[in-house]
Amino acid sequence: MKFTLSVAMNPLDQFADLARTAEENGFSAIALPDSLFYSETVSAEYPYTPDGSRFWNEETPWADPLIAVASMSAVTSEIFFYTSVLKLGSRNPVLLARQVASVAVLSGDRFGLGLGVGWMPEEFEWCGAPYTQRGKRVDEAIEVLRLILGGGMVSYHGRFFDFDKLRMSPAPAKCVPFYIGGHTDVALRRAARVGDGWSSAMMKFADLESAIGRLNELRVEYGRAGEPFEIQAVCIDRFGPSGYREQAGIGVTDVVTQPWVFDGIPFDGPIGPKKDAIKKFADETIGEFR
DSSP states (O other): OEEEEEOTTSOGGGHHHHHHHHHHTTOOEEEEOOOOOOOSSOSSOOTTSTTSOOSSOTTOOOOOHHHHHHHHHTTOSSOEEEESOEEOTTSOHHHHHHHHHHHHHHTTSOEEEEEEOOSOHHHHHTTTOOSTTHHHHHHHHHHHHHHHHTOSSEEEEOSSOEEEEEOOSSOOSSOOOEEEEOSSHHHHHHHHHHOSEEEEEEEOHHHHHHHHHHHHHHHHHTTOTTSOOEEEEEESSOOHHHHHHHHHHTTOOEEEEOGGGGGTOOTTSOHHHHHHHHHHHHHHTGGGGO
């Protein structure tokens, strides 16, 4: 079992301290969220809360996750980083490939790309991407990313993206793993078909178990059952060593957490108590799995 520290919605000036403290205390990775902007109104419901509302506001801090990784990797040496998850539907994959390759190389190949389609029509439309046929566009975008990041002179001629031979140098020395997010059957199929893993949003244990079972079925269907596959979980009703063992029992490989939440420290709380909470979590929980 691995443990990942999420820095979602924390003040940006705390990121370096959080990364260093996580690395010093046995966390395997840092997970970074993605949000392009806060629109005053939205034309779709947020899919991961019971009532469809957003649980952040216009003042909640967000950093571009790739820039944040570059910053945090510069003050650490071993800990891994991944997006959880970056919204691919509103981005151009050729430009994104340049950014991902840069982050992977500059971090010493300590980067994984968590990808989702995106849920908010405004993010698509105001960034110049159509909301319609977003799933098919994302499937092509993933192909483009893998192709360019693989190195060499490459070309692509698809329905949505089209370019003649190009090369981006340097390419990452190691393959950048792709972790696919989303809870719908279409998203689970995408993860099983092309992903190196799956990233959950906030889920109850029973729902998480059901999703993992479906993923396992789909991986068999796509002939990928024997390949390595990460399950990165944010489970909202199983905690502590016994709860994490239950998660491992259903196939979770990576627990994503914010230890200070257990001590009642808010997102915008001071860095000192957060560092103390990370150390306590490492002593009481991570130590049980070493």
